[in-house]
Amino acid sequence: MSMIRNPKEFGSGCLFAGFGLAAIAIGASYPVGTAARMGPGYFPRGLGLILIVLGAILIFKSLRSDGAPISVPSLKPIAIVLGSVVLFGLTVVPLGLVLSTILLILVASTASHEFRWKEAVIASLLAAAFVVAAFSWGLQLQLPTWPAFLMNRS
Amino acid sequence: MELFDNLALGFSVALTFQNILYAFVGVLLGTLIGVLPGIGPVPTIAMLLPITYALPPVSALIMLAGIYYGAQYGGSTTAILVNLPGESSSVVTCIDGYQMARQGKAGKALSVAALGSFFAGTVATIVIAGFAPPLAEFALKFGPAEYFSLMVLGLIAAVVLASGSLVKAIAMIVLGLLLGIIGTDVNSGLQRYTFGVPEMSDGIGFVVVAMGLFGFAEIIVNLEHREHREVFTDNVSGLWLKWSEFKEVIPAILRGTAIGSTLGILPGGGAMLSAFAAYTVEKKLAKDPSRFGKGAIQGVAGPESANNAGAQTSFIPLLTLGIPSNAVMALMVGAMTIKGIQPGPQVMTSNPQLFWGLIASMWIGNCMLVVLNLPMIGLWVKLLKVPYRLLYPAILLFCCIGVYSLQNNVFDVLMTAVFGVLGWVFVKLECEPAPLLLGFILGPLMEENLRRALLLSRGDPTVFFTRPLSLGMLVVAGILILIIVLPAVRKTREEAFQEEAA
Numbered sequence: 001m002s003m004i005r006n007p008k009e010f011g012s013g014c015l016f017a018g019f020g021l022a023a024i025a026i027g028a029s030y031p032v033g034t035a036a037r038m039g040p041g042y043f044p045r046g047l048g049l050i051l052i053v054l055g056a057i058l059i060f061k062s063l064r065s066d067g068a069p070i071s072v073p074s075l076k077p078i079a080i081v082l083g084s085v086v087l088f089g090l091t092v093v094p095l096g097l098v099l100s101t102i103l104l105i106l107v108a109s110t111a112s113h114e115f116r117w118k119e120a121v122i123a124s125l126l127a128a129a130f131v132v133a134a135f136s137w138g139l140q141l142q143l144p145t146w147p148a149f150l151m152n153r154s
Numbered sequence: 155m156e157l158f159d160n161l162a163l164g165f166s167v168a169l170t171f172q173n174i175l176y177a178f179v180g181v182l183l184g185t186l187i188g189v190l191p192g193i194g195p196v197p198t199i200a201m202l203l204p205i206t207y208a209l210p211p212v213s214a215l216i217m218l219a220g221i222y223y224g225a226q227y228g229g230s231t232t233a234i235l236v237n238l239p240g241e242s243s244s245v246v247t248c249i250d251g252y253q254m255a256r257q258g259k260a261g262k263a264l265s266v267a268a269l270g271s272f273f274a275g276t277v278a279t280i281v282i283a284g285f286a287p288p289l290a291e292f293a294l295k296f297g298p299a300e301y302f303s304l305m306v307l308g309l310i311a312a313v314v315l316a317s318g319s320l321v322k323a324i325a326m327i328v329l330g331l332l333l334g335i336i337g338t339d340v341n342s343g344l345q346r347y348t349f350g351v352p353e354m355s356d357g358i359g360f361v362v363v364a365m366g367l368f369g370f371a372e373i374i375v376n377l378e379h380r381e382h383r384e385v386f387t388d389n390v391s392g393l394w395l396k397w398s399e400f401k402e403v404i405p406a407i408l409r410g411t412a413i414g415s416t417l418g419i420l421p422g423g424g425a426m427l428s429a430f431a432a433y434t435v436e437k438k439l440a441k442d443p444s445r446f447g448k449g450a451i452q453g454v455a456g457p458e459s460a461n462n463a464g465a466q467t468s469f470i471p472l473l474t475l476g477i478p479s480n481a482v483m484a485l486m487v488g489a490m491t492i493k494g495i496q497p498g499p500q501v502m503t504s505n506p507q508l509f510w511g512l513i514a515s516m517w518i519g520n521c522m523l524v525v526l527n528l529p530m531i532g533l534w535v536k537l538l539k540v541p542y543r544l545l546y547p548a549i550l551l552f553c554c555i556g557v558y559s560l561q562n563n564v565f566d567v568l569m570t571a572v573f574g575v576l577g578w579v580f581v582k583l584e585c586e587p588a589p590l591l592l593g594f595i596l597g598p599l600m601e602e603n604l605r606r607a608l609l610l611s612r613g614d615p616t617v618f619f620t621r622p623l624s625l626g627m628l629v630v631a632g633i634l635i636l637i638i639v640l641p642a643v644r645k646t647r648e649e650a651f652q653e654e655a656a
């Protein structure tokens with residue numbers, strides 16, 4: 001690891017070069033055509049090549065000059081925040097806006113180091129009420145308010 | 155006078171009851187979200203965009219412009235009171251604004267910011283009205299080669315003038331261009347990079363990208379650090395300036411306006427560069443430069459005027475050339491596209507109501523900022539006291555609903571989470587996400603113009619260098635890169651020399 005003196009630059013170099021390689025690999029079957037008659041593969045392949053070159057430059061630079069290490073204090077926030085978003089996406093249609101909103105707020109709240117259960121529950125209920133008033137009634141959003149299985153019965 | 159005829163047309167469009175109402179609501183909501191710490195204009199606009207879907211195009215753009223000004227001003231409020239810049243252009247405001255707040259002069263700092271912004275906004279509106287038509291006429295002569303070169307210049311200028319590593323920024327643009335062409339290829343009908351997912355055949359929504367990269371990533375990073383904020387909210391009284399202070403401030407506002415209006419027009423210019431330039435100028439011209447950084451009122455007046463003027467004149471490249479010069483303008487392009495308007499020189503002639511209505515509404519928006527924000531400052535200040543642990547889940551919720559309502563599609567919500575991961579990785583690697591968004595917006599446009607230019611020249615790539623306008627723009631882009639690279643080269647050499655000596 002001591003070879004890599006600038007981890008952030010090294011990481012971004014790998015990231016860009018990786019994207020470039022992926023663009024070319026996935027797009028390998030797209031017809032390139034000629035300059036005068038560009039096929040759908042022409043532009044993305046060019047961009048992919050540029051990305052690989054730029055990535056290589058960054059990797060090269062990362063071996064020659066020093067930089068601060070990448071700091072990741074905790075993976076909890078990213079896991080919880082994006083987890084709650086995915087959860088909302090998966091539940092909003094089957095469970096409806098009210099329940100998915102409550103779920104999103106409750107789960108997302110736990111990411112804070114000042115998390116309090118009672119407060120989060122109250123906040124989630126208020127948010128659900130507001131969302132229904134503003135989006136279901138106010139803006140007439142195309143989203144079910146209540147769970148599908150409850151609606152079918154009535 | 156044609157200018158006044160045009161402005162009159164604009165005001166007749168913008169001054170209908172509905173449009174004033176939309177401008178009002180836009181400014182109100184923009185300030186409301188923008189004042190929240192850590193949320194700059196880009197996530198604010200992305201978050202509030204869904205509200206405008208149902209509106210007719212003119213009203214939607216008027217409301218968006220209102221949201222933008224509101225967000226910008228809300229950001230300044232946060233900068234002054236909490237020392238937390240919501241975006242790069244209010245970094246400068248933090249320096250002296252926060253010091254003023256610590257000295258109990260928060261009210262004065264806030265009203266100088268509002269009045270300076272209003273004056274700058276008024277001047278910038280006139281600049282737009284005067285400059286846009288001739289520029290648009292000029293742009294109508296552009297062929298695909300010129301457009302391609304112009305986009306290269308615009309993108310390069312946008313990263314050169316921004317801070318941070320040049321290589322990273324250019325790579326971010328290229329990655330953005332690549333992400334931008336995902337979806338069905340217009341010429342061949344081929345699905346590119348869609349992985350067979352039907353939701354991706356129309357490409358990835360720009361709101362998805364913006365929300366993930368700016369909104370979600372920001373929240374995650376904020377949560378990684380234990381919050382430590384010192385809010386100066388008790389002393390926000392005494393909004394009025396003394397006459398002596400007025401005299402100090404007026405020249406700073408005038409200079410800031412002039413700097414902002416000029417720099418905003420440049421591709422890649424806009425609010426941030428203007429604010430930095432204005433601060434430097436004020437500091438240079440001050441009788442006592444040592445007061446800067448310790449609560450100099452000019453240090454708030456100049457940059458605040460400049461950033462508002464710059465924010466506004468950066469509409470010029472968008473409206474006349476169809477080229478967004480910063481991330482906010484990129485969002486505006488997206489919003490216009492959703493409304494079926496392709497921004498560019500033809501908008502002015504084909505849709506004069508929209509064009510002049512938008513310009514008139516800029517002034518109305520600025521006017522509302524003053525009317526709305528100064529009396530309501532107490533309310534905004536209270537908002538700052540809402541703890542972050544209650545704020546961010548609500549922000550997440552609105553982002554999710556907003557993204558969903560884009561196309562009534564769950565896939566978009568999940569995709570935003572993916573871009574949230576990417577945005578977080580970019581923050582960790584210190585890659586500024588704004589250039590990616592610019593590239594993302596311009597990707598399809600750039601490919602199309604490249605294709606057309608090479609088709610017309612029968613595949614001869616020298617077409618970009620033989621047409622004088624195109625050559626000129628590429629030369630400027632090259633010079634810009636050299637300016638940035640050369641000192642860097644010198645610096646690394648010096649470092650190398652020092653190492654050898656040591």
